[in-house]
Amino acid sequence: MAPLLEVRDLRTQFHTDDGTVQAVDSVSFTVDKGQVLGIVGESGCGKSVTCLTIMGLNDPRLSMSSGEVLYKGENLLTASSRRLREIRGAEIAMIFQDPMTSLNPVHSIGRQLAEAVLLHKDSSKKEARARALEMLEAVKIPRADRRIDDYPHQFSGGMRQRVMIAMALINNPDIVIADEPTTALDVTTQAQILLLLKELQRDFGSAIIMITHDLGVVAETADDVLVMYSARIVERGATDSIFKQPRHPYTWGLMGSLPRLDVNVDRLVQIPGQPPSLLRPPPGCRFHPRCPYAMTVCHEKEPPSVAVPGDPEHEDACHLDAAAKQREARQLLGAIYETEAAR
Amino acid sequence: MFRYLIRRLLWAIVLFVAVSFVTYVIFFLVPANPARLAAGQSATPEKVEEVKEFLGLDDPIYVQYANFLKRLVFEGSLGQSFLTRQSVNSEIMRAAPITASLVFGGMIFVLLMAIPIGIFSALRPRSLLDRAAMMYVLIGISLPSFWIGLMLSYLVGYRLGLTPIAGYCEVFSVPEASQCGGVLDWAYHLILPWTTLGLVIAGTYVRFVRAEVMETMTQDYVRTARAKGAPENVVMRSHVLRNAMLPVVTMVGMDIGLLLGGAIFIEAVFGLNGLGGTAIESIGRFDLPVLQGVVLFGAIAIIVFTLFVDLLYAWIDPRIRLT
Numbered sequence: 001m002a003p004l005l006e007v008r009d010l011r012t013q014f015h016t017d018d019g020t021v022q023a024v025d026s027v028s029f030t031v032d033k034g035q036v037l038g039i040v041g042e043s044g045c046g047k048s049v050t051c052l053t054i055m056g057l058n059d060p061r062l063s064m065s066s067g068e069v070l071y072k073g074e075n076l077l078t079a080s081s082r083r084l085r086e087i088r089g090a091e092i093a094m095i096f097q098d099p100m101t102s103l104n105p106v107h108s109i110g111r112q113l114a115e116a117v118l119l120h121k122d123s124s125k126k127e128a129r130a131r132a133l134e135m136l137e138a139v140k141i142p143r144a145d146r147r148i149d150d151y152p153h154q155f156s157g158g159m160r161q162r163v164m165i166a167m168a169l170i171n172n173p174d175i176v177i178a179d180e181p182t183t184a185l186d187v188t189t190q191a192q193i194l195l196l197l198k199e200l201q202r203d204f205g206s207a208i209i210m211i212t213h214d215l216g217v218v219a220e221t222a223d224d225v226l227v228m229y230s231a232r233i234v235e236r237g238a239t240d241s242i243f244k245q246p247r248h249p250y251t252w253g254l255m256g257s258l259p260r261l262d263v264n265v266d267r268l269v270q271i272p273g274q275p276p277s278l279l280r281p282p283p284g285c286r287f288h289p290r291c292p293y294a295m296t297v298c299h300e301k302e303p304p305s306v307a308v309p310g311d312p313e314h315e316d317a318c319h320l321d322a323a324a325k326q327r328e329a330r331q332l333l334g335a336i337y338e339t340e341a342a343r
Numbered sequence: 344m345f346r347y348l349i350r351r352l353l354w355a356i357v358l359f360v361a362v363s364f365v366t367y368v369i370f371f372l373v374p375a376n377p378a379r380l381a382a383g384q385s386a387t388p389e390k391v392e393e394v395k396e397f398l399g400l401d402d403p404i405y406v407q408y409a410n411f412l413k414r415l416v417f418e419g420s421l422g423q424s425f426l427t428r429q430s431v432n433s434e435i436m437r438a439a440p441i442t443a444s445l446v447f448g449g450m451i452f453v454l455l456m457a458i459p460i461g462i463f464s465a466l467r468p469r470s471l472l473d474r475a476a477m478m479y480v481l482i483g484i485s486l487p488s489f490w491i492g493l494m495l496s497y498l499v500g501y502r503l504g505l506t507p508i509a510g511y512c513e514v515f516s517v518p519e520a521s522q523c524g525g526v527l528d529w530a531y532h533l534i535l536p537w538t539t540l541g542l543v544i545a546g547t548y549v550r551f552v553r554a555e556v557m558e559t560m561t562q563d564y565v566r567t568a569r570a571k572g573a574p575e576n577v578v579m580r581s582h583v584l585r586n587a588m589l590p591v592v593t594m595v596g597m598d599i600g601l602l603l604g605g606a607i608f609i610e611a612v613f614g615l616n617g618l619g620g621t622a623i624e625s626i627g628r629f630d631l632p633v634l635q636g637v638v639l640f641g642a643i644a645i646i647v648f649t650l651f652v653d654l655l656y657a658w659i660d661p662r663i664r665l666t
Contacts, residue, residue: 057569089572096570101563105662106585115581116571151661167571 003030010067025231038222046231090120093168097180099160103152110148135166158189230286237314247316347665377629422632431636442617449540461552483546492539492612509614555587596652604641
């Protein structure tokens with residue numbers, strides 16, 4: 001069966017005063033019906049832009065995209081803006097990072113939810129409102145019938161994110177893109193929102209693309225993971241496989257820098273340096289300036305994406321040989337498990 | 344809401360008293376003798392003394408001020424002109440509609456011009472239209488209103504003969520001797536003053552609207568609206584403009600209040616004997632009651648429009664609560 005969404009060799013450039021920024025560089029992946037795909041990476045690695053490109057929400061005057069974004073076989077990059085509008089919000093919906101600013105302050109949330117219905121369905125205002133109320137109840141807003149006419153400023157951050165989720169799901173979309181949906185929330189609220197998303201994903205059967213910089217969020221929610229670094233995918237695979245057998249030094253860095261309450265570590269491992277500028281990315285492997293394992297070849301040649309022996313779904317792009325990767329990964333994970341055992 | 348209004352009203356009264364008192368004091372600090380002016384060039388000193396007593400100018404200043412307030416509160420009268428003995432109320436009633444016609448008409452002109460241009464500039468920054476608009480903004484801000492007024496009057500009124508050069512026509516209660524009257528003549532005579540006021544003020548507004556719209560378009564909720572599948576016109580109308588217009592509403596309200604105190608230069612250029620002209624005339628003649636009347640009218644206009652803007656603001660923006 002053809003995948004629901006297939007992104008092929010997607011490249012997105014932005015024209016800035018300083019030059020052209022390659023924000024997404026030959027990114028390919030697929031999303032199947034009901035699948036949860038996590039995209040992980042640091043700020044500015046291109047994960048959000050990837051999704052905005054899928055939605056056609058980049059400013060057309062400043063950006064250019066090539067490749068293919070096939071949604072049910074239809075290339076969204078070449079679709080008319082009218083067709084894109086039909087898809088946006090109805091078939092592919094999006095949840096944004098900051099619920100405090102993502103809702104219009106001058107309209108009641110009921111109106112904003114109903115607008116999403118009215119834009120796509122030929123229903124009356126009354127029906128749209130009823131649907132809005134239904135969704136507010138589905139995302140567990142207490143006393144939704146009374147709160148439907150309230151304005152965004154009368155809701156807390158967590159509640160607003162629930163409203164955003166309700167808005168995204170209101171038309172039963174096939175795909176929901178969640179762009180760091182929990183980043184702006186405090187930790188307890190984060191857990192609630194993730195749980196809610198998981199529940200709704202099960203009930204509605206939508207596929208979710210979960211963008212995050214938090215491996216913990218991915219571990220909890222995603223079936224598969226893409227690790228992005230500097231506009232490219234450096235590692236991909238099933239979530240289990242990535243957590244059991246991370247292959248790329250960048251993924252190791254991400255895992256090593258996860259703070260853990262259950263393990264006593266003196267210091268978090270950090271990835272030295274800053275992500276490279278996308279204006280002038282380093283030659284060869286883009287991670288080499290920060291990579292403790294960098295070899296001469298890493299400076300010169302871009303590593304190809306290679307499948308892990310025995311796990312064809314799991315790929316990574318690194319020049320290290322398989323044995324070294326296995327050894328280092330084991331050592332890293334071993335270190336984590338040992339401290340755990342020692343405790 | 345009700346308590347808010349009461350409080351605002353009390354504040355208005357305090358402000359009103361303060362403004363009127365300050366005008367009084369300033370007037371008396373100026374070393375001049377209004378009685379002498381009122382009595383005329385050839386009046387004898389005795390006659391001047393008589394006039395002084397008649398006008399109540401020999402009382403101490405606080406007594407005069409108290410009398411003024413008493414008359415205002417109990418009779419609703421601003422007194423009579425020192426010189427013409429005309430009631431100040433009727434003088435204001437005559438002049439205010441002229442200034443109001445100029446200000447409201449001019450403001451409509453400003454908004455009709457500034458809002459569309461500002462929005463288009465914001466939508467197409469750096470385009471030809473945007474650059475032309477910004478050029479115009481610079482000119483509008485830099486040139487003085489009387490110069491623009493005189494130029495328009497000369498070119499359009501005198502050279503092309505398309506409009507009257509100056510003057511005002513009543514809409515209602517047209518005087519017998521007047522050669523013109525009615526809405527058409529009224530508007531015809533005000534075309535140039537409106538245009539002048541519009542050209543002078545619109546520049547600032549274009550820039551303001553442009554900045555507000557551009558700022559609002561980068562807001563996350565605008566992206567949310569697009570992500571919902573809203574077409575651009577809905578995004579613009581329902582999500583951008585309503586938010587972008589909030590500060591513009593404030594500015595319009597404040598400016599109307601301010602201009603109602605007298606758009607002096609424009610009134611002078613076009614021979615409109617509105618509040619601005621009346622104020623200048625009364626200053627020249629040390630006619631305190633008339634000056635006081637204009638100042639208080641201006642103060643009230645500002646107070647009323649500020650309050651109006653605040654109420655309007657609360658209505659447009661649900662985040663604002665009047666408490």
